[in-house]
Amino acid sequence: MIILVPTPLRPFAGGLDAVKVSADTVAEALTGLTLAHPELRRHLFTSDGKLRAFVNLYLNDEDVRYLPEKEATAVKAADTLSIIPSIAGGD
Amino acid sequence: MARTTDPIALPELTTDDLSRYSRHLILPEVGMEGQRRLKAARVLCVGTGGLGSPLAFYLAAAGIGTLGLVDFDVVDASNLQRQIIHSTKDIGRKKLDSAEEKLRALNPALNVVKHETMLSSANAFEILKDYDIVADGTDNFPTRYLVNDACVLLGKPNVYGSIFRFEGQASVFATEQGPCYRCLYPEPPPPGLVPSCAEGGVLGILPGLVGVIQATEAIKLILGKGESLIGRLLLVDALNMRFRELKLRKNPECPVCGPNPTVTELIDYDQFCGIMPETPQEKTVKNGIPQLSVKELKRRIDAGEDVFILDVREPYEYQIANIGGKLIPQNDVPQRLAEIDRDREIVVQCRSGARSQRIAEFLKQAGYAKVVNLAGGILAWSDEIDPKVQKY
Numbered sequence: 001m002i003i004l005v006p007t008p009l010r011p012f013a014g015g016l017d018a019v020k021v022s023a024d025t026v027a028e029a030l031t032g033l034t035l036a037h038p039e040l041r042r043h044l045f046t047s048d049g050k051l052r053a054f055v056n057l058y059l060n061d062e063d064v065r066y067l068p069e070k071e072a073t074a075v076k077a078a079d080t081l082s083i084i085p086s087i088a089g090g091d
Numbered sequence: 092m093a094r095t096t097d098p099i100a101l102p103e104l105t106t107d108d109l110s111r112y113s114r115h116l117i118l119p120e121v122g123m124e125g126q127r128r129l130k131a132a133r134v135l136c137v138g139t140g141g142l143g144s145p146l147a148f149y150l151a152a153a154g155i156g157t158l159g160l161v162d163f164d165v166v167d168a169s170n171l172q173r174q175i176i177h178s179t180k181d182i183g184r185k186k187l188d189s190a191e192e193k194l195r196a197l198n199p200a201l202n203v204v205k206h207e208t209m210l211s212s213a214n215a216f217e218i219l220k221d222y223d224i225v226a227d228g229t230d231n232f233p234t235r236y237l238v239n240d241a242c243v244l245l246g247k248p249n250v251y252g253s254i255f256r257f258e259g260q261a262s263v264f265a266t267e268q269g270p271c272y273r274c275l276y277p278e279p280p281p282p283g284l285v286p287s288c289a290e291g292g293v294l295g296i297l298p299g300l301v302g303v304i305q306a307t308e309a310i311k312l313i314l315g316k317g318e319s320l321i322g323r324l325l326l327v328d329a330l331n332m333r334f335r336e337l338k339l340r341k342n343p344e345c346p347v348c349g350p351n352p353t354v355t356e357l358i359d360y361d362q363f364c365g366i367m368p369e370t371p372q373e374k375t376v377k378n379g380i381p382q383l384s385v386k387e388l389k390r391r392i393d394a395g396e397d398v399f400i401l402d403v404r405e406p407y408e409y410q411i412a413n414i415g416g417k418l419i420p421q422n423d424v425p426q427r428l429a430e431i432d433r434d435r436e437i438v439v440q441c442r443s444g445a446r447s448q449r450i451a452e453f454l455k456q457a458g459y460a461k462v463v464n465l466a467g468g469i470l471a472w473s474d475e476i477d478p479k480v481q482k483y
Contacts, residue, residue: 058337082337086232086253088235089291090138090140090227091229
């Protein structure tokens with residue numbers, strides 16, 4: 001599946017805007033992502049392994065937080081995982 | 092909502108209005124009643140910069156009755172790449188005055204209310220209370236949370252837009268049935284993680300795209316027509332010209348808009364966002380890195396001291412202006428440590444002092460004993476030491 005990397009996090013993913021991973025669940029996909037790009041880990045997760053609260057994860061167009069199985073949700077090869085961080089620019 | 096929608100109470104349209112808004116009047120979705128609703132509406136634009144420029148312009152063009160503007164800033168040349176409500180002759184002038192002049196030139200019937208202040212917990216309720224809709228065009232996280240909370244607590248929709256480099260977001264928060272900003276982002280990012288437009292750069296057209304989307308959403312709310320972005324997050328990727336949509340839900344545990352709110356009044360948003368007031372100490376040491384002033388650097392150079400300046404900007408920036416430092420762009424530093432002498436004191440320099448601070452901290456962690464950050468960067472050098480060094 002494809003994981004879309006938002007602009008603020010691209011420097012930590014080697015400049016990539018999308019990363020391909022093989023995974024069966026959302027959690028596995030994230031593990032795959034941070035294995036390939038370890039610098040991303042501290043931007044996405046707290047020290048006790050929880051997803052940071054200013055980062056949102058969407059499986060296709062649904063917020064993973066509100067899926068019944070959350071990060072354990074099964075994913076298909078054609079699915080897209082989007083990381084949506086908060087941005088504040090307006091000026 | 093306090094907004095008047097009772098047709099008897101809506102203001103009448105003048106003959107000037109009828110000719111000016113003819114293209115609206117012949118649209119079934121607007122018509123006479125819709126135009127009268129626009130005329131009755133009071134919208135507050137927080138910020139008259141990148142987002143605020145197109146926002147305010149199009150609201151004025153559409154015939155909004157009252158437009159409030161909040162800004163305390165002054166027009167700078169670097170604004171003109173995107174803040175199109177300001178002109179070259181306005182450089183140095185208050186943004187509020189510049190904006191008011193252009194808005195009234197476009198629509199003399201517009202009632203412009205200027206709020207020359209920084210929005211804060213102390214004044215937000217007082218300022219917001221007289222408006223029906225708030226459009227957030229600010230550029231920092233504390234104000235985003237402040238505007239959101241104030242809108243939820245006062246019951247005013249928050250037409251949201253934000254930008255970063257070439258990506259934008261838009262939605263409508265703080266309606267009764269929809270989510271608020273905190274439902275999407277319960278916590279702000281740690282300070283320094285997401286650069287501002289000044290540090291990260293922004294494609295000039297981007298706030299134009301997003302600001303007009305915000306104006307559109309405000310107008311749709313007033314007219315009560317079309318499908319609002321309530322409950323949807325619009326993502327704009329201007330570089331690839333892709334628009335995506337994500338579903339937003341009201342967080343049942345939202346501390347502000349949920350059924351069991353814990354935030355029932357405005358808080359200290361700087362503290363919430365982890366922004367500590369700068370202590371006198373920090374002017375000299377920040378996160379363990381001593382801050383070197385440009386004056387002190389100049390003194391050392393003139394005294395013939397052995398100074399190693401590490402310039403961590405990009406090659407194109409070095410071409411615009413440099414002070415003779417060794418150029419290693421920030422992303423290359425980890426791979427090129429062999430070129431940075433561990434025995435010398437390293438003065439890390441960038442444009443404004445932000446990137447260099449981060450690289451200085453990185454070097455310290457990598458075991459460099461003597462690292463200092465050039466506070467204010469090449470901009471401070473140009474301001475205080477040598478104006479011939481080009482600012483950009």
